[in-house]
Amino acid sequence: MEKNSSCCFSNLSSNLPITCFVTFIAIILVRILYVIWRTCKPLRKRTSQQPLSTLVVLGSGGHTAEMIDLLLVLQKNKFTPRFYIAAATDNMSLQKARVLENSLADSSGVKEISAEFMQIYRSREVGQSYVTSVWTTLVALAHALWLMIKIRPQVVLCNGPGTCIPLCVIAFIFKVVGIRWSSIFYVESIARVKRLSLSGLLLYKLRIADQFFVQWPQLQRKYPRAHYVGCLM
Amino acid sequence: MGEAEDGVKPKRVVFVTVGTTCFDALVKVVDSQKVKDELLRRGYTHLLIQMGRGSYLPEKSIGDDGSLAVDYFTFSSSIAEHLRSASLVISHAGSGSIFETLRLGKPLIVVVNEDLMDNHQSELAEELAERKHLYCARPQTLHQTIASMDLESLLPYSPGDATPVAKLINRFLGFPED
DSSP: OHHHHHHHHHHHHHHHHHHHHHHHHHHHHHHHHHHHHHHTSOOOOOSSOOOOOEEEEOOTTHHHHHHHHHHHHSOTTTSOSEEEEEETTOOHHHHHHHHHHHHHHHHHTOSSOOEEEEEEOOSOOTTOOHHHHHHHHHHHHHHHHHHHHHHOOSEEEEOSOTTHHHHHHHHHHHHHHTSOOOEEEEEOOTTOSSSOOHHHHHHHHTTOOSEEEESSHHHHHHSTTSEEOOOOO | OOOOTTSOOOOOEEEEEOTTSOOHHHHHHHTSHHHHHHHHHTTOOEEEEEOTTOOOOOOOBOOTTSSOEEEEESOOSOOHHHHHTOSEEEEESOHHHHHHHHHTTOOEEEEOOTTSSSOTHHHHHHHHHHTTSSEEEOGGGHHHHHHHOOGGGOOOOOOOOSHHHHHHHHHHHTOOOO
């Protein structure tokens, strides 16, 4: 008897690191499943009217134009402070965001602009091969982590540029690890009628976005968890 | 559009825009004799090309010998004025250019850039063409589209609205409806 129990005990102690590791992985998986389950559930009714810090991801071409259209109808006092992030090679987007914020400050008579403007390394340039994009995405991920640790937003608004993927993945990791619970809203571009963009596909399939909006009914039929909201432009 | 009394044709401008992209194929084909002849035949007098990051330079022309007057520039901070004074817009398939033109109620031919990887832009152009808000063409077929287009048959586009999204976002976050 004694020999058996000492045998068991020595087995356990030699397997301890493995046991710990497996347990750790299991905890992470359960936590991830919980986050995914909880992700599409609306937040509880807010008794306090505290504004939510908001990250706005801008992108070249129509992305920023569509995002500005959305921001114009959101109540700014609920979504503040606002952090705008655009790709480092994108010169016009932050400028357009600054114009928006300036006009907001003018119209409300407030001198202080409660907005910050930042640039991030791009995961993938338009036309870049998908193979080299793997490395550039890793660099972008590291940079995104740095920015996200500083911002820790409660709301993330994005509409498709590749820059939003590292940011949304990190926001999701923050949820898993408990650093910050954020609500991620993704509006697929109006230019996507029958197929989702790569960013949209990733955020939809991996269930990272809390709410996923599409602007054409064909997409809503294909991706039933998406909300059809009609054309924004 | 009738002619003025002294026989001078009223100014009808065709504005071509490629947005912030490089779309030499469109600029080249618009500058070709085939397309310019077709535009003249349809009663246009001036051709203004916004060529963006392209490298092909069209040939400028004053158009005093009855030919089309041609001019071009690379970028401007806002093309709204050019859109407003145009009688016809020929644009690349970028959503910004498309909707800016449709919101101004201008007749529009969208030309899809076939050199782009993963050409998702064509989906939007084709969908809007199906709904009869614009004409859709490829660089090689542009002259045929110009020849056969019936601008009266185009349907006006009513601008979209972002408030449904805002409502859903507010509701999700638990903000009270106002």
